[in-house]
Amino acid sequence: MLRHVPAREDAEDILLEVFLAALENESISELNQEKQRAWLLRVAHNKIVDFHRYTVRRTNVPLEDVTETLYGAEDNDQHYPAEK
Secondary structure, X not given: OOOOOOOHHHHXXXXXXXXXXXXXXXXXXXXXXXXXXXXXXXXXXXXXXXXXXXXXXXOOOOHHHHHHHHHHHHHHHHHOOOOO
16 A cells, blocks of 8 residues: 555555455455455555545645645734724
8 A cells, every 4th residue: 555655644544444344344254365355455446546536636735835824814813903
């Protein structure tokens, strides 16, 4: 997963989702070891695809931009008192 996502934290999150899916799937214990591995790999693949689909739609804003916007709004509030 580390090769398919940009950050280690993202890979860890996806891995967690894969194993949660395995825990929720009651029939996985009935599969032999080879089929369990194939199932886990398919779920991991699907989760990675979902991750990339989500990141394409999501816009990233640097934290510095948000901070400037937030503090800029507070500065403007000091110059323009709230109406009563």
